[in-house]
Amino acid sequence: MTRLPVDSPAPLIAAQDLRMTYRVGRGQVLRALDGVSLSVQRGEVLGLVGESGCGKSTLGRCLLRLVQPSGGRVVFDGTDITTLPERRLRPLRQEMQMVFQDSYAALNPRRRVGDLVAEPLRVHPAPGGGWRSRADIAARLAELMDLVGLPQAALARYPHEFSGGQRQRINIARALALSPRLVVADEPVAALDVSIQAQIVNLFMDLRDRLGLTYVFVAHDLAVVRQISTRVAVMYLGAIVELGEADAVLHRPAHPYTAALIAAVPEPVVRTEGLPPPLRGDVPSPIAPPPGCRFHTRCPVARDRCRVDPPTLRGLPDGREVACHYPLVET
Numbered sequence: 001m002t003r004l005p006v007d008s009p010a011p012l013i014a015a016q017d018l019r020m021t022y023r024v025g026r027g028q029v030l031r032a033l034d035g036v037s038l039s040v041q042r043g044e045v046l047g048l049v050g051e052s053g054c055g056k057s058t059l060g061r062c063l064l065r066l067v068q069p070s071g072g073r074v075v076f077d078g079t080d081i082t083t084l085p086e087r088r089l090r091p092l093r094q095e096m097q098m099v100f101q102d103s104y105a106a107l108n109p110r111r112r113v114g115d116l117v118a119e120p121l122r123v124h125p126a127p128g129g130g131w132r133s134r135a136d137i138a139a140r141l142a143e144l145m146d147l148v149g150l151p152q153a154a155l156a157r158y159p160h161e162f163s164g165g166q167r168q169r170i171n172i173a174r175a176l177a178l179s180p181r182l183v184v185a186d187e188p189v190a191a192l193d194v195s196i197q198a199q200i201v202n203l204f205m206d207l208r209d210r211l212g213l214t215y216v217f218v219a220h221d222l223a224v225v226r227q228i229s230t231r232v233a234v235m236y237l238g239a240i241v242e243l244g245e246a247d248a249v250l251h252r253p254a255h256p257y258t259a260a261l262i263a264a265v266p267e268p269v270v271r272t273e274g275l276p277p278p279l280r281g282d283v284p285s286p287i288a289p290p291p292g293c294r295f296h297t298r299c300p301v302a303r304d305r306c307r308v309d310p311p312t313l314r315g316l317p318d319g320r321e322v323a324c325h326y327p328l329v330e331t
């Protein structure tokens with residue numbers, strides 16, 4: 001079902017009925033995204049949560065058109081980029097960047113940090129046209145090191161000389177080189193020690209304030225998501241099941257799946273009394289999702305209707321949206 005983004009008229013990025021299917025042999029089709037609609041306002045941090053395989057990374061990649069969605073639309077700053085030819089997409093790509101989980105894999109180990117961070121500045125023309133001079137690039141590199149909290153001397157060194165947290169700072173510097181407006185961060189702290197995670201999350205928040213960035217922040221760790229997000233989208237089997245203000249979603253979950261994710265946190269950082277027991281069993285296959293509500297096979301409060309009638313996202317009085325016939329908060 002198509003649901004138009006309902007937020008303010010000019011989100012920085014919006015997805016409408018986004019679909020991504022993969023053929024996985026023997027005529028089978030895997031629905032990694034099954035009709036996702038959302039919008040992200042300027043300056044907002046949208047946290048994307050859900051178990052492994054629910055489609056978070058696929059959504060992030062489709063939003064930036066790093067992969068071509070199978071259906072639906074992505075609109076960036078008013079331009080429909082879904083089928084925009086690469087030539088016309090290229091200038092917009094500078095404004096949308098991605099930071100990945102694996103800080104090492106994203107960096108060529110044989111090149112110095114200065115080269116790695118300068119690369120986007122060398123391959124993309126300057127805003128007014130023409131190529132950046134060496135002096136301009138050097139000045140921008142110095143600025144970027146300051147922004148991400150690395151010493152200037154880092155520019156002359158190689159990625160393996162840094163810790164995981166420092167390497168993630170290098171990746172962030174590279175992503176910021178062209179002054180993007182949107183950053184999609186895909187589990188950017190998941191591979192880091194907990195103490196370092198907090199520093200990198202703080203860096204993301206600081207950069208957002210200083211540069212007016214907008215984030216889509218993918219993370220399975222609810223504590224991280226709670227710290228950084230203004231809104232949260234909870235995904236299950238390729239669909240959004242709950243979407244709303246971070247405080248509401250994480251403190252008074254409306255969807256039994258959200259509640260179960262919260263209850264599964266070993267040292268709960270959010271309210272857990274009265275929530276259903278932690279999730280049992282695995283996520284069903286996205287090749288053959290359950291009929292009706294796709295969560296009914298694991299839902300502690302499912303009733304007969306849930307087995308046959310797929311719920312669509314609908315608004316609750318507090319402004320959030322939930323895809324559940326029997327939400328846990330009053331409607």
Ligand SMILES: Nc1ncnc2c1ncn2[C@@H]1O[C@H](COP(=O)(O)OP(=O)(O)OP(=O)(O)O)[C@@H](O)[C@H]1O
Pocket residue numbers: 022024030031032050051052053054055056057058059286
């Ligand atoms: N290139 C591909 N070919 C086939 N299936 C794919 C491909 N990429 C992703 N998938 C499948 O699409 C579904 C969604 O994957 P995705 O990586 O987006 O989930 P995720 O929520 O980001 O999980 P994780 O946290 O493990 O990265 C999964 O079932 C995955 O196996």
